[in-house]
Amino acid sequence: MIHFIENGFGLNLKTAFAAISLAIIGLLVHSTSASAQELDIEKIFFCPAGDMSEDDCLYARDTTLITCTACHVFTPFVKAQKTEEEWDSFLESHRGRVEETSDEDYEDISKFLKSHFNPDNPVPQLPPELENYSLPPA
Numbered sequence: 001m002i003h004f005i006e007n008g009f010g011l012n013l014k015t016a017f018a019a020i021s022l023a024i025i026g027l028l029v030h031s032t033s034a035s036a037q038e039l040d041i042e043k044i045f046f047c048p049a050g051d052m053s054e055d056d057c058l059y060a061r062d063t064t065l066i067t068c069t070a071c072h073v074f075t076p077f078v079k080a081q082k083t084e085e086e087w088d089s090f091l092e093s094h095r096g097r098v099e100e101t102s103d104e105d106y107e108d109i110s111k112f113l114k115s116h117f118n119p120d121n122p123v124p125q126l127p128p129e130l131e132n133y134s135l136p137p138a
């Protein structure tokens with residue numbers, strides 16, 4: 001019985017965390033900003049994208065949001081318009097920050113970032129709370 005609960009929870013943990021972090025961001029923005037309508041999560045983190053299927057893209061999106069918002073909000077990477085080469089070199093230098101992430105998941109994050117935040121796509125406008133969010137010290 002206990003095992004069943006643990007397994008069920010484990011399987012859904014990732015999706016649950018992504019949903020929770022999105023809900024918290026949504027609430028935060030909604031309660032503090034008159035411009036809450038400006039933040040369209042589905043538009044910024046759209047799926048499908050690149051050569052990923054809808055399912056692969058949604059999985060990569062969860063992985064990116066969980067992994068990459070542990071220390072800072074998503075502002076620095078959704079505002080980036082990096083080429084594939086620039087993302088590769090950035091991700092190489094940021095790898096040590098997410099040592100527990102598997103190479104496979106890191107590859108998903110890489111695909112997600114490259115297919116969304118590049119010079120071909122417009123820079124998303126964020127509400128002031130997120131727009132002005134500063135990075136933690138290195």
Ligand code: HEC
Nearest residue numbers: 067068070071072076077080094097098109135136137138
């Ligand atoms: C362990 C904490 C931590 C995690 C996890 C983390 N970051 Fe960061 N990130 C930082 C810190 C600290 C900075 C401040 C500048 C620096 O040292 O690079 C930063 C800066 C950045 C920047 C701006 C700097 C630049 O060179 O463009 C981007 C973009 C970024 N992070 C993206 C990500 C992505 C994508 C992920 C997920 C793979 C991620 N971060 C995960 C700590 C973290």
